[in-house]
Amino acid sequence: xxxxxxxxxxxxxxxxxxxxxxxxxxxxxxxxxxxxxxxxxxxxxxxxxxxxxxxxxxxxxxxxxxxxxxxxxxxxxxxxxxxxxxxxxxxxxxxxxxxxxxxxxxxxxxxxxxxxxxxxxxxxxxxxxxxxxxxxxxxxxxxxxxxxxxxxxxxxxxxxxxxxxxxxxxxxxxxxxxxxxxxxxxxxxxxxxxxxxxxxxxxxxxxxxxxxxxxxxxxxxxxxxxxxxxxxxxxxxxxxxxxxxxxxxxxxxxxxxxxxxxxxxxxxxxxxxxxxxxxxxxxxxxxxxxxxxxxxxxxxxxxxxxxxxxxxxxxxxxxxxxxxxxxxxxxxxxxxxxxxxxxxxxxxxxxxxxxxxxxxxxxxxxxxxxxxxxxxxxx
Amino acid sequence: xxxxxxxxxxxxxxxxxxxxxxxxxxxxxxxxxxxxxxxxxxxxxxxxxxxxxxxxxxxxxxxxxxxxxxxxxxxxxxxxxxxxxxxxxxxxxxxxxx
Numbered sequence: 001x002x003x004x005x006x007x008x009x010x011x012x013x014x015x016x017x018x019x020x021x022x023x024x025x026x027x028x029x030x031x032x033x034x035x036x037x038x039x040x041x042x043x044x045x046x047x048x049x050x051x052x053x054x055x056x057x058x059x060x061x062x063x064x065x066x067x068x069x070x071x072x073x074x075x076x077x078x079x080x081x082x083x084x085x086x087x088x089x090x091x092x093x094x095x096x097x098x099x100x101x102x103x104x105x106x107x108x109x110x111x112x113x114x115x116x117x118x119x120x121x122x123x124x125x126x127x128x129x130x131x132x133x134x135x136x137x138x139x140x141x142x143x144x145x146x147x148x149x150x151x152x153x154x155x156x157x158x159x160x161x162x163x164x165x166x167x168x169x170x171x172x173x174x175x176x177x178x179x180x181x182x183x184x185x186x187x188x189x190x191x192x193x194x195x196x197x198x199x200x201x202x203x204x205x206x207x208x209x210x211x212x213x214x215x216x217x218x219x220x221x222x223x224x225x226x227x228x229x230x231x232x233x234x235x236x237x238x239x240x241x242x243x244x245x246x247x248x249x250x251x252x253x254x255x256x257x258x259x260x261x262x263x264x265x266x267x268x269x270x271x272x273x274x275x276x277x278x279x280x281x282x283x284x285x286x287x288x289x290x291x292x293x294x295x296x297x298x299x300x301x302x303x304x305x306x307x308x309x310x311x312x313x314x315x316x317x318x319x320x321x322x323x324x325x326x327x328x329x330x331x332x333x334x335x336x337x338x339x340x341x342x343x344x345x346x347x348x349x350x351x352x353x354x355x356x357x358x359x360x361x362x363x364x365x366x367x368x369x370x371x372x373x374x375x376x377x378x379x
Numbered sequence: 380x381x382x383x384x385x386x387x388x389x390x391x392x393x394x395x396x397x398x399x400x401x402x403x404x405x406x407x408x409x410x411x412x413x414x415x416x417x418x419x420x421x422x423x424x425x426x427x428x429x430x431x432x433x434x435x436x437x438x439x440x441x442x443x444x445x446x447x448x449x450x451x452x453x454x455x456x457x458x459x460x461x462x463x464x465x466x467x468x469x470x471x472x473x474x475x476x477x
Contacts, residue, residue, distance in 0.1 A: 140475070239452055239473060240425040240426070240472045240473065241451075241472050241473045241474070241475065242471070242472045242473065242474050242475050243472075244475050257425070257426045258425055258426070258472045293475050293476055296450070296451075296476070296477070297473070298452065
């Protein structure tokens with residue numbers, strides 16, 4: 001198969017489809033080269049937070065980028081609804097990180113202070129609240145809850161419906177979605193890129209690598225680098241129950257349809273076909289200490305998923321010096337940053353250059369002189 | 380409507396549906412007793428609120444979800460009746476504390 005495109009986006013997950021949707025919206029001719037249904041897909045395993053608080057310790061630019069993404073989300077939700085009729089149920093009325101016991105409360109208080117003291121970071125009004133204050137907003141917390149941090153920008157969304165809406169929207173913009181097209185080689189031939197897949201070659205003037213952890217392998221083909229340090233997370237889901245949680249937590253959220261999601265584990269594992277059951281037990285135990293009534297609910301599903309996690313936890317957006325027109329994008333927060341990818345990254349790709357003032361801090365060059373760099377990017 | 384087979388000699392068991400006493404038979408499941416009661420025992424589903432009755436009667440379809448003795452979302456088709464059992468027809472999602 002041979003067809004010319006303005007842009008080939010490698011990867012059809014949340015990040016790739018947000019960029020492709022954004023490019024289609026700007027009238028670009030776009031192909032999305034994706035794997036198939038069995039791909040390790042964070043887009044289907046994620047916790048669906050649109051999250052701001054505690055992001056960016058160690059990289060102030062990430063707080064600004066995250067706040068920008070959070071503020072642009074309503075526009076994305078509105079455009080998707082108008083275009084596809086799908087309501088992604090964006091809710092942004094603030095979120096909590098709750099603590100159990102005094103030691104955790106002290107630790108969180110110190111983190112909030114460190115975030116506030118960070119020079120150059122956007123102020124996102126994260127504040128500590130006592131258990132009494134929390135109880136006014138979340139009446140069902142248990143006696144072990146010592147308080148927590150609250151950030152008014154935090155929220156959540158139906159991320160599966162967002163994924164579906166982006167794909168439905170891409171199609172309406174005329175984007176060609178090409179599944180089962182894992183890319184094995186990329187070469188530059190004159191003014192165009194040639195992308196090799198088992199089902200033939202795709203040609204495009206530009207290429208955007210948005211293939212999650214596979215970016216690490218693909219990036220060097222176009223003179224880029226994307227060092228990844230993927231981690232596994234697990235999620236436990238209960239049966240539907242009456243609404244009780246008006247604000248999402250870092251570790252517990254109630255979906256628009258009533259299920260309760262419990263999450264936030266981190267392991268240095270890459271196999272998403274198995275689960276570490278003791279971790280599910282700890283997460284469930286903490287959830288029922290936070291909200292004792294959850295102990296009555298049945299668990300209906302649980303799964304593990306692989307996070308797309310650049311080595312230091314912060315996003316990578318980079319354009320190639322040796323292969324002009326090639327870009328790489330990878331980040332852990334495909335949900336939180338979806339609006340940035342759809343509006344800002346897509347616009348910059350169309351214009352042919354990443355803007356240093358917006359995304360200059362996220363260059364992969366930061367890894368070159370940072371031996372042993374590591375972290376999670378959020379706490 | 381359902382009618383009990385003639386000549387069923389099993390002992391009677393009294394259960395309460397929304398506070399109203401009905402007569403079931405020993406060995407009935409909650410769902411069978413509800414269907415045989417002649418009452419409107421349709422529950423409302425958790426998301427759309429659609430009206431549903433027990434369907435598969437073998438633990439697969441979850442359309443028989445019902446609150447039994449204060450515990451929500453129980454599969455009525457898998458629970459045998461017991462004397463004095465309190466049944467509430469579920470209206471939507473499982474309630475907090477049930």
